[in-house]
Amino acid sequence: MVTALAVAIGFALPVAAGHYGRGMSGREAAKASLAFPGPPGKPVTVDLAAFGGLKKTLQPWHFRIFVSVANKTAGPRRVGVRVEGCALFFDWVVRDYTWEADARAVAEPIPPGGKLTLYLFTEVPEELRGQPIYCDGRIVAFAPETGELLTALPLRVVNGIADGAAHEHHHDGALHVH
Amino acid sequence: MNRIPLKGGKDVQNHSDRFRLVRYASYFIGFLLFYSPAALVLRFFSGLDGKHLIGNLCDSLNLRMGVGGLLSIDRWQAMDWTLGQVSIFVVMAVALILGPLFCGWLCAAGAFTEFVGRLVPDRWKIDVAGKVDAGAVRYGFLAGYLSLPFFGTGIGCSFCNFRVLEYIGLGVGSGFLPALTSTYIVVTLLWLVAGGMFMKGGRGWCVFLCPVGGIQNAMHAIGARLPFTAKMRYRPENCRSCGNCVEVCPMRAIAPAADGDWQTSGGPGVRISLNTCIACAQCSAACPHGALGYGFGPLAKPASATLPAREAARS
Incomplete structure (x- = not known):
């Protein structure tokens, strides 16, 4: 009886965790999917007011954005990525490819059908925390050799502001990414 | 760093401590092999593919x-x-024949909490050895984990202690604390704090909540019963029930046996759970009497397997 109860508790844990995780992941971890050539992807909005209770308690001002850039051309392409029009300072963790920080681009070409994936980590600085909108810019993928825009995705970081209202507050601040 | 006091004198203590350092060195190699930023295994396979990528576990x-x-x-x-x-098939096959060696010698995520756990005095910790049916919870968790696709969900990434360890590494390397989601905060609290710092052995997450460990021990529990496989082998005739092995086992897989289970050189002896033993052999290093060792061969049969022996022990 005790063993059966222990098995049942063990079984219930991942099932409950899966449902909890699925509910939280959409609210706390933003995903930006870009592809070139192709139509613009879904705009990314990070709403700090929608974070879960644990997150709000322990890390209310930190968040990350997972960015993927897919090469849908027929040949290998080097890709650069930057954030424009956003006063937040992002730390970058680029996965699987060597990142050339000066060029803001990967060293190796992305093969056709391949993806460049990276994380943008940030913390809303204290001086911005009283504002309703922290960022209203875009994530841009570009060709590092020519500077040609490959694709871009609107990026907004807000604190409980509805989508429509966020558009009225444009940040034209300098680029603070590195 | 808290030292686990052992019986048998300074030599036994030193041997056990030196062996633990060897294990930690092996886990560090595991870190270099499997975790960013080194992830040498991934680099090797990427290199074969001509990509020469920077490694990333996830x-x-x-x-x-x-x-x-x-x-x-x-x-x-x-x-x-x-x-x-x-790779999981390779790990499972190794566990079947040689025991859960990935857990016991290479998994840096498990070793990290074991190491951190030693910073906290034992009197503040929960000890589950012999008190909780860890195997039942563990296999229940594994069954639930394997069933998640049928529930239309999954916890592959959101509850991943491997990933949290990478984040900690990235945070230490860059000086920047990575942003964690609520699920990662839960993992950090369970893996590092509750299961690591405040559970004796420092491997509470491994014992109850790791599906990779669970599936290896499921294979080991089958394989160890075959006479030609390797496992931690108990020699009850050498055992004097000093309890050193119970004290040092990071998985809390060893507990005092019931009276009459074994014919030992003194005391009731011990029992090793095949459902949680990771073949790290720390027990062997702490045993002053040669009652435990890793090797090939059949499992020892308890004296209680035969009724006359049990009755003789009771009398």
Whole structure:
């Protein structure tokens, strides 16, 4: 009886965790999917007011954005990525490819059908925390050799502001990414 | 760093402590092999593919995802296996024949909490050895984990202690604390704090909540019963029930046996749970009497397997 109860508790844990995780992941971890050539992807909005209770308690001002850039051309392409029009300072963790920080681009070409994936980590600085909108810019993928825009995705970081209202507050601040 | 006091004198203590350092060195090699930024195994396989990529554990070589996909009908139909998914079969085969050596010698995520746990005095910790049916919870968790595709969900990444360890590494390397989601905060609290710092042995997450460890021990529990496989072998005739092995086992897999289970050189002896033993052999290093050792051969048969022996012990 005790063993059966222990098995049942063990079984219930991942099932409950899966449902909890699925509910939280959409609210706390933003995903930006870009592809070139192709139509613009879904705009990314990070709403700090929608974070879960644990997150709000322990890390209310930190968040990350997972960015993927897919090469849908027929040949290998080097890709650069930057954030424009956003006063937040992002730390970058680029996965699987060597990142050339000066060029803001990967060293190796992305093969056709391949993806460049990276994380943008940030913390809303204290001086911005009283504002309703922290960022209203875009994530841009570009060709590092020519500077040609490959694709871009609107990026907004807000604190409980509805989508429509966020558009009225444009940040034209300098680029603070590195 | 808290030292685990052992019986048998200074030599036994020193031997056990030196052996622990050897284990930690092995886990560090595991860190270099499997975790960013080194991830040498991934670099090797990427190099074979001509990509020469910077390694990253997740999505490419995360064994948790390999376990999670074992019952995925889509994955079996597509037969499109990633390196991580193939690797879980290798790990399972090794566990069947040689024991859960990945857990016992290479998994840096498990070793990290074991190490951190030693910073906290034992009097503040919960000890589950012999008190909780860890195998039942563990296999229940594994069954639930494998069933998640049927529930339309999954916890491959959101509850991943491997990933949290990478984040900690990135945070230490960059001086920047990575942003954690609520699920990662839960993992950090369970893996590092509750299961690591405040559970004796420092491997509470491994014992109860790791599907990679669970599936290895499931294989080990089958394989160890075969006479030609390797496992931690108990020699009750040498055992004097000093309890050193119980004290040092990081998985809390060893507990005092019931009276009459074994014919020992003194005391009731011990029992080793095949459902949680990771073949790290720390018990062997702490045993002053040669009653425990890793090797090939059959498991010792308890005296209680025969009724006359049990009755003789009772009398």
